[in-house]
Structures are given as structure tokens and as C-alpha cells.
Amino acid sequence: MNIAALLTAIESWPISAALRGETPGTEWLFPITETLHVMALAIVFGSIAMVDLRLLGIASRNSTVSRLSDEVLPWTWTAWGAAAVFGTLMFMAKATIYAGNLQFRLKFVCMGLAALNMLIFKLGAYRHVERWDAGAPPLSAKLAGGLSLALWIGVVFFGRWIGFTT
Amino acid sequence: MFRPFADWLSNTALSKTLQDQAWVVPTSQSIHIIAVSIVFGSACMINLRLLGAGRSGRSVSQLSNTLIPWMWRGLAVLMLTGVVQTVTEPVRQFVTPMFWAKMTMIIVVAVMTALYAKAVRRNAPQWDAASTRPRRAKAFAILSTLLWMAIIVCGRFIGYTWSFYA
Numbered sequence: 455m456n457i458a459a460l461l462t463a464i465e466s467w468p469i470s471a472a473l474r475g476e477t478p479g480t481e482w483l484f485p486i487t488e489t490l491h492v493m494a495l496a497i498v499f500g501s502i503a504m505v506d507l508r509l510l511g512i513a514s515r516n517s518t519v520s521r522l523s524d525e526v527l528p529w530t531w532t533a534w535g536a537a538a539v540f541g542t543l544m545f546m547a548k549a550t551i552y553a554g555n556l557q558f559r560l561k562f563v564c565m566g567l568a569a570l571n572m573l574i575f576k577l578g579a580y581r582h583v584e585r586w587d588a589g590a591p592p593l594s595a596k597l598a599g600g601l602s603l604a605l606w607i608g609v610v611f612f613g614r615w616i617g618f619t620t
Numbered sequence: 621m622f623r624p625f626a627d628w629l630s631n632t633a634l635s636k637t638l639q640d641q642a643w644v645v646p647t648s649q650s651i652h653i654i655a656v657s658i659v660f661g662s663a664c665m666i667n668l669r670l671l672g673a674g675r676s677g678r679s680v681s682q683l684s685n686t687l688i689p690w691m692w693r694g695l696a697v698l699m700l701t702g703v704v705q706t707v708t709e710p711v712r713q714f715v716t717p718m719f720w721a722k723m724t725m726i727i728v729v730a731v732m733t734a735l736y737a738k739a740v741r742r743n744a745p746q747w748d749a750a751s752t753r754p755r756r757a758k759a760f761a762i763l764s765t766l767l768w769m770a771i772i773v774c775g776r777f778i779g780y781t782w783s784f785y786a
Binding site: 462466482485488489492493496498500501503504508511514516517522523524525526529548607608610611617618 | 628646647649650653654657658659660661662666668674677678682686688735760768772773776777780
């Protein structure tokens with residue numbers, strides 16, 4: 455099955471029709487799903503920004519980096535899971551249109567790069583976090599924090615622009 | 621009652637200039653969501669801490685004193701971008717009850733947060749120990765979380781309901 459056929463198949467599912475508001479009584483399903491997506495992404499971005507700003511030395515300097523990460527990141531992952539579920543539901547409503555949308559694609563490029571950035575940070579500077587935990591992070595960690603912040607701002611921007619371009 | 625004012629505002633030179641720039645509203649909304657994330661993320665962290673989660677992390681007063689200033693900064697950005705969106709599309713905002721419900725709840729939660737911040741600053745040790753923390757801490761945490769969630773719901777639903785009232 456090629457991708458175009460798969461996307462069309464997804465759109466033909468009853469749940470996708472309901473998300474488009476085509477089934478009686480489902481008119482508010484998409485707005486509700488989108489609102490839950492916004493709440494979840496607010497937790498994702500808000501919590502990641504706290505860690506990124508700490509790495510940059512701008513905020514939460516009264517906490518060590520590892521303590522802040524342990525405190526915050528479980529919430530980030532939980533909320534990311536919720537945002538992914540609601541996002542997938544929104545995608546199903548108009549799979550073909552979203553898949554071909556430039557902003558949608560750029561959003562996922564940003565998210566992929568953010569994941570890569572996090573992986574490099576975890577395997578690199580963060581492995582020796584005990585050396586700089588309480589003080590100023592090394593340049594590579596600051597860079598990771600700045601990049602993460604920029605990429606997640608990109609995710610939010612492109613995400614909002616999908617709604618204006620589809 | 622606000623309709624004539626909205627119509628007048630949308631015919632002002634400033635509003636017309638902003639309306640002519642297609643990028644203004646999506647960009648402003650994207651910044652608005654970033655600021656929502658800072659405010660909602662911070663509020664949730666403080667409130668969850670008051671409700672007993674994350675006890676191994678920072679103390680209640682440390683967490684509150686670090687995050688509440690960020691909430692005020694976020695709120696300032698929210699007001700600024702909100703004004704831009706309102707001047708550009710006044711009718712969309714003023715006709716729907718969602719907008720007025722949102723504004724009312726923002727005032728309530730802002731006053732609550734200011735009073736909470738003042739109480740914690742004044743008597744940090746009392747708020748840091750779970751045994752001496754005032755009982756209203758939990759009520760504040762629950763009410764504040766629900767209000768922020770309702771504010772997000774109303775905010776997103778302005779866009780979905782205004783055309784019914786216009």
C-alpha cells in the first residue's frame with residue numbers, strides 16, 4: 455500500500471469522519487481535541503523551557519541541573535504522550551491535507567532535530583553533569599539548551615500556522 | 621453593547637493596517653501560545669507541588685519564588701499579544717461570551733496568584749513544611765489549575781464560537 459492510499463484509508467475511518475464533525479453530535483470533537491492538544495503542548499513547552507533556560511543560565515539557578523531535570527522531565531514526557539495522542543487524532547481528520555502541508559512538515563523536522571539535539575546532549579555534556587551541576591553549564595550544554603528552545607519555539611509556531619494554511 | 625465599539629475599532633487606521641498584514645494574527649497567536657506555556661507550565665508545577673507531588677524537588681517557597689516572576693512576565697506577553705489580536709479582529713473577540721468569561725477568570729486567577737505569592741514570601745517556613753502549610757493551599761492549587769484550564773478552553777473556543785454571535 456503506498457502512502458497516498460494509506461492516508462485516504464485513514465480519512466475513511468468512522469473516527470476520522472467524527473473528527474471532521476460529519477457524524478451528528480460530533481461537531482465539537484475537533485475543537486475539544488485541539489484544546490486538549492494545546493493544554494498538553496503548554497506543559498511540554500513550559501517544562502522544557504525551564505530546563506533550557508537553566509542550561510543557558512537564565513532561570514532556576516537555585517536548583518542543580520540534574521535535580522531540575524528529574525523534577526520536570528517526567529511531566530514533559532507524560533504531556534508529550536498526551537499531545538501526540540490528540541495530535542494523531544487531529545491528523546486523522548484530514549490526513550492527506552496535513553501530510554502535504556509545508557508547515558506540518560517543518561513542525562516535524564523541528565521536532566526531529568529537537569530529539570537529535572537531546573540525544574547528543576544526553577550522550578555528551580550530560581554524562582558528566584556532576585562536574586557542572588550546581589554552577590554554569592559548559593558551552594556545549596548551553597548550546598544544547600539554546601538549540602532546544604529555538605527548535606521547540608519552531609514546533610509551536612509551525613503548529614499554529616498549520617491552522618492558517620490548511 | 622460592545623458591538624458598536626468593536627465596529628468602530630475595526631475601522632480605525634491602526635486596525636486596518638494590521639488587518640492588511642496576513643502574518644500579524646498567526647504570529648501573534650504563536651507568541652501567545654509560547655507565553656501560555658510558560659504561565660500554565662509554571663502554575664501546574666507550583667500547584668502539583670502544593671498537592672503533594674514532587675516532594676523530592678525544591679521547596680514550595682523556592683519553587684514559587686522562582687516561577688511566579690516568570691508567570692508575570694508571561695502574562696505581560698499574553699496581554700500584549702492579546703491586545704494586538706483584539707485590535708486586529710475586535711468583533712471576533714467582543715461578541716462571544718467566551719472572551720468575557722476568559723477575561724473575568726484571568727482577573728480572578730491573577731489576584732489569587734498575587735495573594736498566594738505574598739503569603740509565601742511573608743512566611744516561607746510555614747508554607748514549606750507540609751504539616752504547617754495552611755489548608756487553603758490545596759484549595760488554591762485546585763482552583764488555580766481549574767481556572768487556567770478553563771481560560772485555555774475559552775481562549776481556543778473564542779475562535780470556534782464567535783461566528784455564532786457576530
